[in-house]
Amino acid sequence: MKMLAPLAGKHNVTDFEALRQTFEWSQMERDFSWFHTGKLNAAYEAIDRHAENPAKADQLALIFQDGQTEEKWTFTQLKERSNQAANMLKSLGAAKGDRVFLFMPRCPDFYASFFGILKIGAVAGPLFEAFMEQAVEDRLKDSGASILITTAELLQRVNRDNLPELKEVIVLECETDGVHDYTELMDQASTEFEPVWLDKEDGMLLHYTSGSTGKPKGVYHAHRAMIQHYATGKWILDLQEDDVYWCTADPGWVTGTSYGIFGPWLNGATNVIAGGRFTPEAWYKIIEKHKVTVWYTAPTALRKLAAAGDEVAHSHDLSSLRHVLSVGEPLNPEIIYWAEEVYGKRIHDTWWMTETGAMLIVNHPTLSIKPGAMGKPIPGVEAAIIDDAGNVLPAHTSGNLAVKAGWPSMMKTIWGNQEKFDSYFINGWYVSGDSAKMDEEGYFWFEGRLDDVINTSGKLVGPFEVESKLIEHYAVTEAAVIGKPDEERGEIIKAFITLDKGHKDSMELREEIRQFIKKGLSAHAAPREIEIVTSIPKTRSGKIMRRLLRAKELGLPLGDTSTLEE
Numbered sequence: 001m002k003m004l005a006p007l008a009g010k011h012n013v014t015d016f017e018a019l020r021q022t023f024e025w026s027q028m029e030r031d032f033s034w035f036h037t038g039k040l041n042a043a044y045e046a047i048d049r050h051a052e053n054p055a056k057a058d059q060l061a062l063i064f065q066d067g068q069t070e071e072k073w074t075f076t077q078l079k080e081r082s083n084q085a086a087n088m089l090k091s092l093g094a095a096k097g098d099r100v101f102l103f104m105p106r107c108p109d110f111y112a113s114f115f116g117i118l119k120i121g122a123v124a125g126p127l128f129e130a131f132m133e134q135a136v137e138d139r140l141k142d143s144g145a146s147i148l149i150t151t152a153e154l155l156q157r158v159n160r161d162n163l164p165e166l167k168e169v170i171v172l173e174c175e176t177d178g179v180h181d182y183t184e185l186m187d188q189a190s191t192e193f194e195p196v197w198l199d200k201e202d203g204m205l206l207h208y209t210s211g212s213t214g215k216p217k218g219v220y221h222a223h224r225a226m227i228q229h230y231a232t233g234k235w236i237l238d239l240q241e242d243d244v245y246w247c248t249a250d251p252g253w254v255t256g257t258s259y260g261i262f263g264p265w266l267n268g269a270t271n272v273i274a275g276g277r278f279t280p281e282a283w284y285k286i287i288e289k290h291k292v293t294v295w296y297t298a299p300t301a302l303r304k305l306a307a308a309g310d311e312v313a314h315s316h317d318l319s320s321l322r323h324v325l326s327v328g329e330p331l332n333p334e335i336i337y338w339a340e341e342v343y344g345k346r347i348h349d350t351w352w353m354t355e356t357g358a359m360l361i362v363n364h365p366t367l368s369i370k371p372g373a374m375g376k377p378i379p380g381v382e383a384a385i386i387d388d389a390g391n392v393l394p395a396h397t398s399g400n401l402a403v404k405a406g407w408p409s410m411m412k413t414i415w416g417n418q419e420k421f422d423s424y425f426i427n428g429w430y431v432s433g434d435s436a437k438m439d440e441e442g443y444f445w446f447e448g449r450l451d452d453v454i455n456t457s458g459k460l461v462g463p464f465e466v467e468s469k470l471i472e473h474y475a476v477t478e479a480a481v482i483g484k485p486d487e488e489r490g491e492i493i494k495a496f497i498t499l500d501k502g503h504k505d506s507m508e509l510r511e512e513i514r515q516f517i518k519k520g521l522s523a524h525a526a527p528r529e530i531e532i533v534t535s536i537p538k539t540r541s542g543k544i545m546r547r548l549l550r551a552k553e554l555g556l557p558l559g560d561t562s563t564l565e566e
């Protein structure tokens, strides 16, 4: 096993192992102004606090780049713009605890609105811009969102007839009747606003994530999550005040909020926000042009960059890069070796989940990297491999990757489903749904998911959500959906369907069904492969046996088939 030496240079934490031995979360609270003033709001800590500091007020908080469009806001501008958003929302009657959703492409006003929501004590619900009608409706309905901020184009995917709780809609580039014009309301709104002061336990953020059963669930995070966003931004992203940081994730996913918003801004870094389509050239240009120093991205993107060839990388000046990190999927060792050769930087893997709110297992810059391992638990976090009864297993044994409850960014609950929340825990351990091993040095090695959730290009897709949509298609009677290993995307989605009488298999029909999912749910949830079968394997109680389909597809042993219906 080749071990890679720690990252050179000065770091915020010089002795990671020592900190892991002694650290307690209460020590971190002293770094926040609310610890001293008693006035708590994560938006204040991330933005206003810097705007009120003469040394930082005029520093760039945000650099937005979308194709040729570039926009830069200082901490003061972001503070004032988010105050306007807070006043706008207040004028429409929004109040503490309300769910206010954002459905728009990445743009500076997304961030102004996001902090405006937090400043009035409401809960922000960011929706991925590629979601289509059903995906949008499921999330807005489940959350009981009362206000939506969106664009004229995306508004077409919002079926307001099915959303009685949605009272107000605010639209950017507004040309629609019966909704509010964002620009008009913002122009009228004052740039002064005193944030609503909250408790650490008050709700802040709602992110929907996929499970193996049922529709996506609302993972509900509280303001206390900021403690860990700040800590990991400082320790693991290793952010310094003059860093130019770029997180490539969309704020519709948890990485795009925890580390596209809180991690960098709580640490006072300049945050690059890039819209537009992914191309290797466009991405390298962003690093080169804005002199990005810390870069947080994902294995699928890195695999695409590697596939584009070393020449593309070499034709850009990437020398500003100091520290590169990855999350969301297994990071294959080949990519680490490739990056070391081509970027002169190795990639630091991090493991966490929507539910955990922030990084838990990481390759700290001062830790030697074992390519293929996710690293070690951060200070203040205890992780272990446990069996289904909650017993801790010895090193080198496969089992449930679990974390001792009690870290600050742990979700507060599953929205409207306390029972589901409770089901995550055994004996005080949070059970992740991932299978892993720990080695004798305490490094954790990812093995796979233990449920049927599919991880395609770092995006989790619940098979139930896709199956439910598939059977809405007129030609489909039954459907089962699995993840199939794929070199570039990690997994792709494969659907098995039975056809209604009178319909025959054809390339056209399969493409039509694929488009039906693409237009109804989202492009990333659309099956890349569709196979027509005569029946779907089910248990006697009627549950789809996806495990069996997967085993068959991959040529693996079928395992226990005793519950299979005749």
Ligand code: WTA
Binding pocket: 209, 253, 254, 255, 326, 327, 328, 329, 330, 331, 349, 350, 351, 352, 353, 354, 355, 374, 432, 433, 434, 446, 448, 449, 455, 458, 459, 460
């Ligand atoms: C997977 C993303 C391997 C894992 C922040 C987890 C990973 C799920 C890694 C959460 C990693 C995340 N190596 N697999 N470093 N990081 N995963 O909720 O299966 O979108 O449970 O949160 O992604 O995905 P989620």
